[in-house]
Amino acid sequence: MLALLVALQTQDFGRILDDPKLDGSIAAVVVADRDGKILFERNSRTHVMPASNMKLLSNSFALYQLGPDRKGETRFWKEPTRTVVESTGDPMLTHDQLVEARNRLRLDRRLPVYLHEEYAPGWGENWEYGDLPNKYAAPVCAFNVDRGSFEIWSQGGKPQFRPEAYGTRVVPAALPKGTTTRYDPFTRTVYATNAAFTKDQRVDTLSLPHPDEAAASLLGSRMVPTDEVPRRAPDLVIAGPKIIDVVGACLPPSDNQLAEQLLMLGARTEGPLGLDAYATARTRLTNFLTRIVGIDPADVKVDDGSGLSRHNYVTARAIVKLLAWSDHQPTALQWRAALAHAGKGTLASRLKGIEFTGKTGSLDLVAALSGYVQTRNGETRIVSIIFNQFGCSPAEARGIADRIVAAASD
Known part of the structure; x- marks a missing residue:
C-alpha cells in the first residue's frame, strides 16, 4: 500500500x-x-x-x-589614553548597547579606540556592486553595530538619520524617474530629489561601509586596529545572544x-x-x-x-x-x-x-x-x-x- x-x-x-x-x-x-x-x-x-x-x-x-548555547562577547577596557575593545563576534550588538557601555564607563570620546576583532572580511568578494548600498549586503566584521545598517527617514520635510548619521550626508540631485534617493556607501553620500522627504516616513535602510569604525565612533575619536589587549580583566563585558x-x-x-x-x-x-x-x-x-x-x-x-x-x-x-x-x-x-x-x-x-x-x-x-x-x-x-x-x-x-x-x- x-x-x-x-x-x-x-x-x-x-x-x-x-x-x-x-x-x-x-x-x-x-x-x-x-x-x-x-x-x-x-x-x-x-x-x-x-x-x-x-x-x-x-x-x-x-x-x-x-x-x-555559546555566546559572543565584546570586552571593554578604559585606559588613561585610550579605550580598548576586543570582539569575539556578537552579530546582534546594537547602538543602544554601545551608548550604554560608553556611559557606564564614562569614556572620553576624544580618545582613540584600539580594537581587536577576530575577523573583518568586509564585503563578500563576489557580491554585486548594485547590492552593496543595501542593508542586506552590509560588510562583515566581528565588531558591529545594528547588523551593519542604519536608516534614513523623512521627518518634517527634512532628512533624518537613525540612530546616527555615521558621517553620511544628503546631497540634492536629479535622479531617474521613479527614483527619489540613491546611496553611495563608498563616499557616504545619499543623493536625493525634492520628492524624497515630502511626508514623514522611513525612506530606506542603508549599509554601513565600515561597521567596526561606526561602532568605534560611538566610543571614541577614531579606530586603531591592534593585536594586543590589556592583561587585566575587562572593565565591562557585553555578552551576545546564544x-x-x-x-x-x-x-x-x-x-x-x-x-x-x-x-x-x-x-x-x-x-x-x-x-x-x-x-x-x-x-x-x-x-x-x-x-x-x-x-x-x-x-x-x-x-x-x-x-x-x-x-x-x-x-x-x-x-x-x-x-x-x-x-x-x-x-x-x-x-x-x-x-x-x-x-x-x-x-x-x-x-x-x-x-x-x-x-x-x-x-x-x-x-x-x-x-x-x-x-x-x-x-x-x-x-x-x-x-x-x-x-x-x-x-x-x-x-x-x-x-x-x-x-x-x-
Whole structure:
C-alpha cells in the first residue's frame, strides 16, 4: 500500500513539474523520507544557485561547531589614553548597547579606540556592486553595530538619520524617474530629489561601509586596529545572544548579515581566519559538509554564507542530505524551531494549513524552498526544490514549489 501511495505521489510531482511555466528552466527537486531515502528526484545532481537556501549550510555549520548555547562577547577596557575593545563576534550588538557601555564607563570620546576583532572580511568578494548600498549586503566584521545598517527617514520635510548619521550626508540631485534617493556607501553620500522627504516616513535602510569604525565612533575619536589587549580583566563585558537565538533570528526573515556572521563564527572555532577570512571560512564549511555531513564534494561549492553571491552552487540532493543529517542531531528540535514555519517569516503568505518548516530562497531567476513537511499520517518528508532561470514570474515559480510541498504532505 505504501509503495502504491509513493508511486501515485511520484506521478503528482512529475505532473506539477511539467507545468509549461517552467519550460526552459532548471528544476532541481528531491523528495525524501526523514532518513534521506529519496522517494522522488528530478535533476537531483544538477548544480543550481541556492539563493538563501545557502543559509541552511552556514547556520547548521555554526550550530554544530559552536553548540546552541555559546555566546559572543565584546570586552571593554578604559585606559588613561585610550579605550580598548576586543570582539569575539556578537552579530546582534546594537547602538543602544554601545551608548550604554560608553556611559557606564564614562569614556572620553576624544580618545582613540584600539580594537581587536577576530575577523573583518568586509564585503563578500563576489557580491554585486548594485547590492552593496543595501542593508542586506552590509560588510562583515566581528565588531558591529545594528547588523551593519542604519536608516534614513523623512521627518518634517527634512532628512533624518537613525540612530546616527555615521558621517553620511544628503546631497540634492536629479535622479531617474521613479527614483527619489540613491546611496553611495563608498563616499557616504545619499543623493536625493525634492520628492524624497515630502511626508514623514522611513525612506530606506542603508549599509554601513565600515561597521567596526561606526561602532568605534560611538566610543571614541577614531579606530586603531591592534593585536594586543590589556592583561587585566575587562572593565565591562557585553555578552551576545546564544547561537541558537542568532540562528532563529537569521533563518525565518532570511537575514544575510547574520548568516555571514554565523559562517565566520563557525569557522573561527578551528583557529584564526587569517587575512583572507572568506577563503578560510569557505574551506572549513566545505570540510564540514563533506566530512561530517557526508555530502559528495561534487555537490557543493561555497562562496558565502547567505546565498547573496551568484558563485555558490549546490544540488538538491545535497540540501536533503544536510536536512536529514540535521534532523538526527542532538539539536534537532532546536534546529527545526529556528526555521521558518508555514504562515510565518518569509513563509507568511504561503503554505497555510500545511505543517512545513524550512527555508525559502529568492534571487534574480532563483526560487528555492527546502525543509521538512509532515504528512497526514504523521510521517516526516524532506523536500528540496530549487528553480533557476525560469521564464515565469517569481510568484508563479513559488506557487509551483508550494504545490510540490502540498503533494508531499498527502
